[in-house]
Amino acid sequence: MLGTNPFDDDKLHEECGVFGIYNHPEAAAHTVLGLHALQHRGQEAAGIVSFDGKQFHTHKSMGHVADNFNSERVIQSLPGNAAIGHVRYSTTGGSAMRNIQPLFADLSSGGFAVAHNGNLTNAWTLRKLLVDKGAIFQSTSDSEVIIHLVATSTYMNLVDRVIDALRRIEGAYSVVALSQKKMIGARDPLGVRPLVLGKLSEGTYIFASETCALDIIGADYIRDVEPGELVVIDADGITSHKPFPTQQPRPCIFEHVYFSRPDSITNNSSVYEVRKRIGQELAKESGVEADMVIPVPDSGVPAAIGYAQQSGIPFELGIIRNHYVGRTFIEPSDQIRHLGVKLKHNANKAEIRGKRIVLIDDSIVRGTTSVKIVDMMRQAGAKEVHMRIASPPTTDCCFYGVDTPKKEKLLASRMNVEEMAQYIKVDSLAFISIDGLYRAVGESGRNNDSPQYCDACFTGDYPTPLTDESLGEGEKQISFLTDS
Numbered sequence: 001m002l003g004t005n006p007f008d009d010d011k012l013h014e015e016c017g018v019f020g021i022y023n024h025p026e027a028a029a030h031t032v033l034g035l036h037a038l039q040h041r042g043q044e045a046a047g048i049v050s051f052d053g054k055q056f057h058t059h060k061s062m063g064h065v066a067d068n069f070n071s072e073r074v075i076q077s078l079p080g081n082a083a084i085g086h087v088r089y090s091t092t093g094g095s096a097m098r099n100i101q102p103l104f105a106d107l108s109s110g111g112f113a114v115a116h117n118g119n120l121t122n123a124w125t126l127r128k129l130l131v132d133k134g135a136i137f138q139s140t141s142d143s144e145v146i147i148h149l150v151a152t153s154t155y156m157n158l159v160d161r162v163i164d165a166l167r168r169i170e171g172a173y174s175v176v177a178l179s180q181k182k183m184i185g186a187r188d189p190l191g192v193r194p195l196v197l198g199k200l201s202e203g204t205y206i207f208a209s210e211t212c213a214l215d216i217i218g219a220d221y222i223r224d225v226e227p228g229e230l231v232v233i234d235a236d237g238i239t240s241h242k243p244f245p246t247q248q249p250r251p252c253i254f255e256h257v258y259f260s261r262p263d264s265i266t267n268n269s270s271v272y273e274v275r276k277r278i279g280q281e282l283a284k285e286s287g288v289e290a291d292m293v294i295p296v297p298d299s300g301v302p303a304a305i306g307y308a309q310q311s312g313i314p315f316e317l318g319i320i321r322n323h324y325v326g327r328t329f330i331e332p333s334d335q336i337r338h339l340g341v342k343l344k345h346n347a348n349k350a351e352i353r354g355k356r357i358v359l360i361d362d363s364i365v366r367g368t369t370s371v372k373i374v375d376m377m378r379q380a381g382a383k384e385v386h387m388r389i390a391s392p393p394t395t396d397c398c399f400y401g402v403d404t405p406k407k408e409k410l411l412a413s414r415m416n417v418e419e420m421a422q423y424i425k426v427d428s429l430a431f432i433s434i435d436g437l438y439r440a441v442g443e444s445g446r447n448n449d450s451p452q453y454c455d456a457c458f459t460g461d462y463p464t465p466l467t468d469e470s471l472g473e474g475e476k477q478i479s480f481l482t483d484s
């Protein structure tokens with residue numbers, strides 16, 4: 001099955017987006033809209049849990065929000081003034097129905113639903129401890145560990161139980177949870193994954209992975225949930241809890257490069273503006289004589305605009321995207337699969353023929369798509385093809401909720417820049433430096449003693465312990481049930 005964008009098949013994928021709205025008579029309908037705005041963060045499955053004052057209700061489905069939450073019947077099956085939702089792109093736990101979030105459990109304190117963006121790096125270790133004590137897991141999702149820890153906490157009130165659970169987990173999490181009386185938004189102590197707080201009207205608050213989900217329902221952005229903070233919303237209003245020791249935050253720097261939507265504000269910066277600045281830095285660091293700057297659609301566009309502005313080389317659309325190809329096109333053979341890229345993208349031959357072009361892309365993961373794009377440009381008659389990448393070489397895996405191939409599959413872990421240039425057959429190849437990327441996000445450079453962001457996929461400098469990763473593969477069977 002083709003993804004929505006064949007060029008994305010060789011990209012890192014964000015795993016999830018979360019949304020929650022408290023105190024609105026059309027909570028579920030607003031959650032559908034919020035998830036629709038967050039669809040880019042996860043396209044495999046979506047789910048919503050609502051609470052009507054007495055009962056919780058849920059609807060979950062594989063596929064896109066617009067295809068599965070599009071009927072009056074579905075919205076009416078999710079009554080209540082509070083709802084949380086989730087879109088996912090699975091890695092941890094696979095894509096089975098049983099792993100679609102929000103997850104729900106009946107605790108001694110009542111119903112409890114959780115939607116989680118991120119990945120716990122000690123989930124397997126904790127899960128084993130819990131199972132040894134008799135816990136019965138329903139899913140293979142690392143997020144279910146959070147529910148079990150809350151369920152088995154010995155603290156009396158729910159907020160303390162959630163804090164108790166969060167103290168035991170490692171890794172990255174932005175969590176939105178719903179109980180009968182409260183909605184809780186929490187971010188891990190380093191703030192690796194994003195979470196914002198918004199307001200629609202007096203007493204009506206929203207949590208969302210990105211501000212674009214506030215915009216779609218007309219809500220105002222109040223602020224980011226701070227790293228290590230729990231924001232609790234109930235009938236008395238908002239309270240903030242900061243139970244963790246203060247640390248240097250390490251939000252994911254790749255949110256700026258690729259994951260977040262360009263119209264979102266992340267870490268107080270416009271994603272679009274940062275991406276343009278990345279292009280400007282790239283042009284300063286590795287300029288080249290050329291006739292036109294061409295973005296690899298769609299994520300390379302803002303960086304290409306910045307590159308063109310800085311270099312003075314004209315920006316042109318040299319690759320045209322066909323928006324009318326269905327996203328569920330089945331590929332019957334290798335030959336057709338190879339043509340898949342052309343189904344959605346085609347070289348703008350009239351512009352490219354005989355020209356020296358600078359292609360701007362956001363990253364190179366395996367390199368397979370770069371090879372196809374460069375070949376497409378050559379076939380269209382480009383005289384020279386130079387490639388500039390809006391992130392440093394991706395040398396290491398992400399363990400914080402982003403789907404990355406194994407390290408040995410990452411082109412930059414096997415080859416230096418010169419070798420990569422030969423592999424993808426370009427006349428020249430350059431990546432933005434790590435300091436250039438930090439300058440683009442508003443820093444003077446990377447503080448190597450205390451880095452301001454998580455950049456582990458470019459540096460191998462992981463900001464949390466990787467407890468599960470240190471275990472052997474064979475030790476980590478999660479479930480004996482095979483999902484169809």
Ligand code: SF4
Pocket residue numbers: 192252253254255397398399400401402454455456457458
């Ligand atoms: S490893 Fe890379 S993708 Fe993962 S959180 Fe860190 S910067 Fe983001």
